[in-house]
Amino acid sequence: MGPGDNASKIDLDRAYELGQYIAQEGWVLLTGGRKAGVMDAASQGAKAAGGLTIGILPRDNTSKISEGVDIAIVTDMGNARNNINVLSSDVVIACGMGIGTASEIALALKNGKQVVLLTDNQDSQKFFTSLSPQQVFLTISPEVAINFVKASLTKIL
Amino acid sequence: MGPGDNASKIDLDRAYELGQYIAQEGWVLLTGGRKAGVMDAASQGAKAAGGLTIGILPRDNTSKISEGVDIAIVTDMGNARNNINVLSSDVVIACGMGIGTASEIALALKNGKQVVLLTDNQDSQKFFTSLSPQQVFLTISPEVAINFVKASLTKIL
Amino acid sequence: MGPGDNASKIDLDRAYELGQYIAQEGWVLLTGGRKAGVMDAASQGAKAAGGLTIGILPRDNTSKISEGVDIAIVTDMGNARNNINVLSSDVVIACGMGIGTASEIALALKNGKQVVLLTDNQDSQKFFTSLSPQQVFLTISPEVAINFVKASLTKIL
């Protein structure tokens, strides 16, 4: 999960790298599916590494699907689809920060999911850690994020 | 909006007071509708002052509806109903802070709504103000919150 | 519930009459809220008789709300909001027939609600009665429909 329309260059690079790692691990990548920002970069990275990608789309507008998405789930629910994104994920990685990303992090915590904050945004690190310290893991390295997810999956699955 | 199961005494007092003010202004109160925490206190306050109250419920379980709710909208959508709560509100007041409340604030900002943070939680004040300074108003006084809403409604309606 | 954009003159007349009866009984009218067809006619009828009306809207587009709606719930969920319409109703009256109405009737039956079919459409009468005979009541009279609802509410409430 991460910013769609206001992603920074570093967010996009990290998202692409995350997508590659996720595919290399043999995991399925699930994003918000739009052709924008972190969801697009992560999907493209996963496809470049031969992975399988799911996109949970807010609307029925096929022209705006990321080309990196294999399977498009069309919700037509706008931002309420963020709850489906996190419920359908074993672990949530938030790459970058913004309003929509904040809603996904909060919904992930509410639904009992582990969340990796891959961001330099210190206000968000402090806030979400204070809300639920055991569920939040902080890093700025995609590789460290993936290793944390791997360890978490061992406990869940 | 505000904590359901982990509301503090001061959150509940402020929520009750907010409900009273909202009813006295002749506005309709919309909450998450459950018989718990801030949503229950605000609904009870509004009813005590003769107001009309709506509850947007996560599930179809009538025994858990706040007795202060006049009209129950049953979504059966769990936390995804938070998006309906904020979309259906002219202005959102967050009274207290928690994971669910954070998701509602983020969704309200995402949907372009004005949000009043009525909380002593400084991490949340700093974080949400940094995300969208023009949309966030900070106060710890129910009366000041209501006056801000009144001024906002003049611009919206 | 009933056709939005393809309602017949007789559907609209019956819907207006239903709205009036519902208001006269002191019940709250819940519709799909748009300024179109049966939902608009029923809301206008209820307002003319001094009732309270709720509209569960598919999108956030205030210009298309029926003028007969007092309280607009904005779902931004398109046709998925039909499930909320029926879950939030004590009894469902389908006035007229069409694709959207058929989905609401089926969802109402699925959620265990009583459904009144107020329609001359014999194919729909036969089909829905065969699916769940105990839940379906047939009539072409708004007055008979209201009397059936009154009797049903006695059992539910």
Place this chain on the structure above:
Amino acid sequence: MGPGDNASKIDLDRAYELGQYIAQEGWVLLTGGRKAGVMDAASQGAKAAGGLTIGILPRDNTSKISEGVDIAIVTDMGNARNNINVLSSDVVIACGMGIGTASEIALALKNGKQVVLLTDNQDSQKFFTSLSPQQVFLTISPEVAINFVKASLTKIL
């Protein structure tokens, strides 16, 4: 799409066969994902033929997922998830008939999708054909259904 808890033996056999054909065509199978009835049989058939299967689940209860589902999308939206099922499908095949299936057919028609009714239920054939003749194709043969879908996809994709 088809009955979950009240599927007949013939519905299950046809669903299994449909799943096999869908996998053999190289298409992705999308169902409601539960370990019950037509959705389970179709998913098992597709897996037996080496296909990829998606399940759009109503709740977050992993024990009830069909073992034939590869990718589980958890909506926690109950029957409102039926709208996502049909929006995410290129063509909808209804195998058997029941209340939930009727809601999916109606929602599919409402969203402009082609629907194949693979059922012996004549009331449903007559009713849905009358609602939208161009969108409804009738057959009782899985093979004929698949050939119709193949022809439809040529026009859509």
